[in-house]
Amino acid sequence: MIKLIAPFTEEKIRSLKVGDEVLITGTVFTGRDAVHKYLHEGGKLPPEVNLHNGIIYHCGPVVIKDEKGEWKVMAAGPTTSIREEPYQAQIIKEYSLRGIIGKGGMGERTLEACRQYGCVYFHAVGGAAQVLAECIKKVKGVYMMDKFGAPEAIWEFEVEDFPVVVTMDSHGRSLHKEIYELSAQELAKRL
Amino acid sequence: MGNLKDSLVELIRRTSAEIPEDVYKAILSALEQEKKGTIAESALKIINQNIALAKQRSQPICQDTGSILFYVDCPKCFDQIEFEEAAKAAVKEATEKGYLRQNSVDSITGKNSGTNLGPGSPVLHFHQHRSPDVVVRLILKGGGCENVGAQYSLPYEKLNANRDLKGCRKVILDAVFQAQGKGCGPGVIGVCIGGDRATGYEASKRQLLRKLDDRNPIKELDDLEQDILKTANELGIGPMGFGGKTTLLGVKICALNRVPASFFVSISYMCWAFRRQGFVLDENLNIKQWLY
Numbered sequence: 001m002i003k004l005i006a007p008f009t010e011e012k013i014r015s016l017k018v019g020d021e022v023l024i025t026g027t028v029f030t031g032r033d034a035v036h037k038y039l040h041e042g043g044k045l046p047p048e049v050n051l052h053n054g055i056i057y058h059c060g061p062v063v064i065k066d067e068k069g070e071w072k073v074m075a076a077g078p079t080t081s082i083r084e085e086p087y088q089a090q091i092i093k094e095y096s097l098r099g100i101i102g103k104g105g106m107g108e109r110t111l112e113a114c115r116q117y118g119c120v121y122f123h124a125v126g127g128a129a130q131v132l133a134e135c136i137k138k139v140k141g142v143y144m145m146d147k148f149g150a151p152e153a154i155w156e157f158e159v160e161d162f163p164v165v166v167t168m169d170s171h172g173r174s175l176h177k178e179i180y181e182l183s184a185q186e187l188a189k190r191l
Numbered sequence: 192m193g194n195l196k197d198s199l200v201e202l203i204r205r206t207s208a209e210i211p212e213d214v215y216k217a218i219l220s221a222l223e224q225e226k227k228g229t230i231a232e233s234a235l236k237i238i239n240q241n242i243a244l245a246k247q248r249s250q251p252i253c254q255d256t257g258s259i260l261f262y263v264d265c266p267k268c269f270d271q272i273e274f275e276e277a278a279k280a281a282v283k284e285a286t287e288k289g290y291l292r293q294n295s296v297d298s299i300t301g302k303n304s305g306t307n308l309g310p311g312s313p314v315l316h317f318h319q320h321r322s323p324d325v326v327v328r329l330i331l332k333g334g335g336c337e338n339v340g341a342q343y344s345l346p347y348e349k350l351n352a353n354r355d356l357k358g359c360r361k362v363i364l365d366a367v368f369q370a371q372g373k374g375c376g377p378g379v380i381g382v383c384i385g386g387d388r389a390t391g392y393e394a395s396k397r398q399l400l401r402k403l404d405d406r407n408p409i410k411e412l413d414d415l416e417q418d419i420l421k422t423a424n425e426l427g428i429g430p431m432g433f434g435g436k437t438t439l440l441g442v443k444i445c446a447l448n449r450v451p452a453s454f455f456v457s458i459s460y461m462c463w464a465f466r467r468q469g470f471v472l473d474e475n476l477n478i479k480q481w482l483y
Contacts, residue, residue, distance in 0.1 A: 080334075080373050127253040179371065182427055183371060187364060
């Protein structure tokens with residue numbers, strides 16, 4: 001188990017390899033379908049959202065306000081990342097993103113951007129919304145809520161020991177590609 | 192129908208926070224079988240912890256609380272309009288309580304209703320029966336697994352799949368292969384052979400109401416279910432697509448008649464966070480018995 005603690009420098013990110021189990025501590029911003037499309041179309045981020053050397057989490061959490069008016073994260077697992085494939089490489093490049101947390105992996109363009117600009121794909125366990133919510137120690141802010149609605153808004157989370165596995169690294173390796181090829185061979189034998 | 196609304200809120204809470212017994216057993220057995228020290232085993236351990244935490248805290252197992260699908264078997268003269276109103280009130284309340292995510296989006300404007308109510312949400316299927324009981328089942332089906340559902344029209348030349356059970360086997364296994372990583376495996380598939388495009392998908396979803404350990408009374412379909420389960424688990428896709436032994440936890444297949452010109456095979460995928468629950472209500476609409 002490797003501990004990755006903010007700041008997320010290119011050097012730390014480059015040292016990670018496919019198959020590494022990592023615990024992340026620091027700030028992450030959520031961003032999913034609406035945010036990616038918005039950025040792709042040239043939309044501007046609010047000044048508080050600094051993605052430089054940052055991590056974006058593909059997640060649409062369940063968050064409610066408690067009696068004191070404070071945000072409470074009820075559930076926060078990853079959403080399927082491949083939907084962001086048309087946009088992700090551009091965002092990695094433009095914002096010098098260092099990490100993406102999601103599930104299901106991404107495609108060739110993202111893998112190439114990870115290699116070129118020094119970023120990795122962290123796979124969180126899909127559906128594990130409680131275990132992951134427990135690692136969110138604080139909601140530091142929420143942005144673009146009115147425009148996108150709660151699941152699609154940008155949430156700024158302080159996370160501690162957030163468990164993930166590196167499935168695409170900055171050296172051109174993708175576990176998803178490898179499993180896809182192996183399982184295709186196994187399937188061909190059985191059809 | 193105040194009682195009914197409260198009962199339905201409880202049904203939603205329980206469905207969202209507690210995994211059904213049959214699914215839990217299958218997950219535990221997958222955890223036992225997975226090779227120790229692998230990332231597949233780690234994933235299943237996190238899944239197992241998550242199931243316990245969600246139940247203990249009475250919070251959603253998965254943040255995507257999905258499409259809200261009610262299946263209601265009711266006696267003759269049962270007031271379906273009142274039921275629908277109670278179900279909508281219950282959905283709204285469950286959303287305020289955080290049992291459900293604000294999950295209903297206007298497809299034209301992109302605006303989230305914030306209440307989970309709107310055209311097409313929740314979904315209610317009514318069916319009359321001769322018993323005086325009202326039987327309500329609920330499935331919360333997340334978008335990740337819904338997106339990997341598939342419908343094939345046979346013959347399907349790419350796989351050399353013809354209009355027979357062998358052809359069905361090929362396309363079903365292809366759907367499992369294509370879903371890898373994306374549907375939060377290990378999952379369960381519901382399949383319908385035949386029907387039209389709409390009824391085929393609908394019946395494939397309805398198969399997800401079956402308990403994982405039941406057996407299909409139709410021998411050909413039972414054989415196909417066992418075969419697909421065994422074969423899928425030999426592909427090495429594993430939990431979350433990390434590689435490993437358990438790709439599927441269950442396979443449930445039904446058949447509908449078709450018109451001679453059509454031969455559809457419809458596959459609905461359900462993730463490991465299989466949220467299904469149900470109850471029987473007595474004549475006064477009090478909960479008499481839980482179903483799963």
